[in-house]
Amino acid sequence: MAGWSSMARPRDDLGLGRALGERMLPLVVAAMAFLAALALAGSVGAAALSKRWQEGAASVLTVQVPKATAPAVDTPAVPRLERVLAILRGTPGIASARPLEEAELTELLRPWLGSGAGRLALPLPAVIEVHLSGAGPDLAGLGTRLEAAAPGSTPESHGVWVRRLSALARSLEACAWVALGLVAAIAAAVIAAATLAGLAVRRDAIEIVHGLGATDGTIAARFAARATRQTAAGAGLGALAALPVLLFLADLAAPFAPAGQALPPGMDPGLAWLAALPIALWLGLPALPAAAALIGYATTQMTVRRWLRQLP
Amino acid sequence: MIRLEGVGLHYVQGTSPGPEVLRDLTTVIPEGGFRWLLGPSGAGKSSLLRLLHLAVLPTRGRLSLLDVGVGDATRHDLALLRRRIGMVFQDFRLLPHLAAFDNVALPLRLAGRPEGQIRADVTEMLRWVGLGGKLEARPAQLSGGEQQRVAIARAVVGRPHVLLADEPTGNLDEVQAERLMMLLKEMNRLGTTVIIATHNDALVARHPGQSLRLEHGRLVEHG
Numbered sequence: 150m151a152g153w154s155s156m157a158r159p160r161d162d163l164g165l166g167r168a169l170g171e172r173m174l175p176l177v178v179a180a181m182a183f184l185a186a187l188a189l190a191g192s193v194g195a196a197a198l199s200k201r202w203q204e205g206a207a208s209v210l211t212v213q214v215p216k217a218t219a220p221a222v223d224t225p226a227v228p229r230l231e232r233v234l235a236i237l238r239g240t241p242g243i244a245s246a247r248p249l250e251e252a253e254l255t256e257l258l259r260p261w262l263g264s265g266a267g268r269l270a271l272p273l274p275a276v277i278e279v280h281l282s283g284a285g286p287d288l289a290g291l292g293t294r295l296e297a298a299a300p301g302s303t304p305e306s307h308g309v310w311v312r313r314l315s316a317l318a319r320s321l322e323a324c325a326w327v328a329l330g331l332v333a334a335i336a337a338a339v340i341a342a343a344t345l346a347g348l349a350v351r352r353d354a355i356e357i358v359h360g361l362g363a364t365d366g367t368i369a370a371r372f373a374a375r376a377t378r379q380t381a382a383g384a385g386l387g388a389l390a391a392l393p394v395l396l397f398l399a400d401l402a403a404p405f406a407p408a409g410q411a412l413p414p415g416m417d418p419g420l421a422w423l424a425a426l427p428i429a430l431w432l433g434l435p436a437l438p439a440a441a442a443l444i445g446y447a448t449t450q451m452t453v454r455r456w457l458r459q460l461p
Numbered sequence: 462m463i464r465l466e467g468v469g470l471h472y473v474q475g476t477s478p479g480p481e482v483l484r485d486l487t488t489v490i491p492e493g494g495f496r497w498l499l500g501p502s503g504a505g506k507s508s509l510l511r512l513l514h515l516a517v518l519p520t521r522g523r524l525s526l527l528d529v530g531v532g533d534a535t536r537h538d539l540a541l542l543r544r545r546i547g548m549v550f551q552d553f554r555l556l557p558h559l560a561a562f563d564n565v566a567l568p569l570r571l572a573g574r575p576e577g578q579i580r581a582d583v584t585e586m587l588r589w590v591g592l593g594g595k596l597e598a599r600p601a602q603l604s605g606g607e608q609q610r611v612a613i614a615r616a617v618v619g620r621p622h623v624l625l626a627d628e629p630t631g632n633l634d635e636v637q638a639e640r641l642m643m644l645l646k647e648m649n650r651l652g653t654t655v656i657i658a659t660h661n662d663a664l665v666a667r668h669p670g671q672s673l674r675l676e677h678g679r680l681v682e683h684g
Binding site for chain 1: 514515516517518536537539540541542543544545548554555560565568571572615639
């Protein structure tokens with residue numbers, strides 16, 4: 150038989166299990182956790198997108214070289230394409246420079262010129278794909294040197310677009326975090342309201358127990374233990390319910406995502422669906438019940454202790 | 462020792478203070494003392510018991526209970542002090558959703574006593590008040606007299622230093638009332654300070670003792 154304090158399964162001296170209204174709490178918390186899971190997924194997704202855009206697009210530069218086979222202006226012994234490649238490869242902040250193949254160029258132009266672009270007798274410029282490293286090169290200086298070697302060669306940065314897309318992704322991420330914060334705040338308000346309702350219903354019982362020498366800590370611990378269990382269970386339920394939705398969304402988003410994460414070697418291919426969600430989400434989802442339990446515990450403790458101040 | 466110095470009490474009604482229900486009480490009740498608390502209805506007997514049980518705190522004057530100055534004590538100190546004071550309420554104040562056993566066990570559990578000792582003490586106590594066969598009965602399944610005996614068992618099971626009782630014989634027959642008086646006097650003999658509020662003049666006549674008499678919130682007789 151368990152006693153009043155320090156028991157694994159505390160007895161229900163205050164009759165906390167008897168109020169019908171409070172049985173709604175786990176369901177409300179479950180709904181909040183469902184929303185929190187969606188917001189969490191939004192924030193993780195936006196962060197991944199922003200990171201990929203910055204790492205991917207921001208680190209690529211294209212350089213067009215008109216009249217690629219003509220002799221370079223500053224070094225007539227080599228063709229302009231070779232000269233431009235040499236300049237690029239000798240510039241700090243550039244990881245690699247590679248001229249696109251004819252076929253790649255054709256593929257690039259296909260949306261505009263159709264599949265026969267290669268057969269057109271158009272003097273196509275050569276295109277060099279440049280991968281940057283670190284902060285990248287000084288574009289103005291690079292442009293001047295390229296112009297001197299092969300007039301008309303211009304490095305074309307995707308920076309403006311990347312910056313805009315990243316700003317968008319970062320805003321989405323911030324919105325998701327604000328949504329998470331709001332969900333947490335609303336959950337705390339709902340828990341506080343449920344606790345106050347529970348206190349009001351049990352005012353007589355609390356006064357009796359208080360009169361018998363129960364400390365504020367003992368009474369608050371009773372309410373907090375129950376709220377912690379209820380919110381943890383509710384949030385667990387909500388996170389579980391969100392899982393299929395997240396997997397479905399991940400499936401929809403798959404074409405836009407980088408080729409799925411590699412499975413660790415030796416992993417059962419039947420568990421491949423685990424790779425559908427980012428690791429951050431697999432860590433974040435189980436954290437939801439823990440966060441809900443923490444909010445439930447802290448809110449209830451504060452609410453009960455403040456309420457008890459009306460008793461001497 | 463219980464010491465009151467110029468103690469006054471008024472209940473707060475909303476934000477404004479209500480009329481003073483206790484005025485300028487000054488008295489000393491020594492450790493192990495016995496007092497009848499007498500006076501007409503509305504004289505403030507229940508309020509004084511509430512004050513001595515720390516269910517309300519004095520709004521004026523100084524109150525010291527078991528050598529603890531109530532005005533200077535922290536909330537935690539007051540809670541610990543309440544554990545040393547047993548109280549029998551006129552309306553019993555049992556927890557309706559708990560069995561008689563668990564109601565009586567409450568003060569011991571709050572004090573963190575081991576469960577084995579609780580089982581023994583509570584069973585013994587309930588047997589003594591004649592409810593050995595009703596350990597698992599809820600208050601609603603008990604008669605008024607039986608509920609009163611559960612309330613008495615709860616008040617004394619923790620061997621309090623001070624025992625306060627508000628009309629403790631109100632729902633008891635003559636025999637039960639005499640048994641209760643024997644218990645209270647025995648506890649008093651063992652060192653518990655006992656204060657009993659009552660209208661039962663016959664009871665007071667059968668068990669003469671010192672008394673505190675209240676009229677209109679003032680002490681008109683003490684010691």
